[in-house]
Amino acid sequence: MSKFNKKRGKATPAISTASLPDIVFILLFFFMVITKLRETDLKVDVQVPQATELEKLEQKSLIHYIYIGRPYERFQAIYGTAPRIQLDDSFATIADIPLFVENHKQTVQPNLRGRINTSLRVDGKITMGIVQDVKTQLRKIGQLKVNYAARRRAENR
DSSP states (O other): OOSOOOOOSOOOOOOOOTTHHHHHHHHHHHHHHHOOOOSSOOOEEOOOOEESSOOOOSOGGGEEEEEEEEEOHHHHHHHOSSOEEEETTEEEOGGGHHHHHHHHHHTSOGGGGGGOEEEEEEOTTSOHHHHHHHHHHHHHTTOOOEEEOOEEOOOOO
């Protein structure tokens, strides 16, 4: 006597997967755009020292890096175990620093060239002799904004 019948046997429709490839490609494109690849291939071992008072550098495009450390084992047969300077992806000497700094200045807009900063990433076990030579060369070419890279010291509580 009931006029209402339960509808049995009807299943819910399957979820459409037609838009799934579009979503996958959008995610792939998103991660490709935001991923930053390593700028230089390190050839020297650099374990930066720890520090407590650190400042984060804001504009990474205005910073060029000079790495100073002992060559990795795969390069020690060619370059020895003495501390070496690395500019971009190659070993260099003190005399190569002015050209390196000038090439970086050419990639920066003229109104921002005065804000260029040199970051020294120096291994904590390296003596200061080679570091002092690099700083003297930077001073001679007028690059006076120099900082040392460090990592934050763990707090002992």
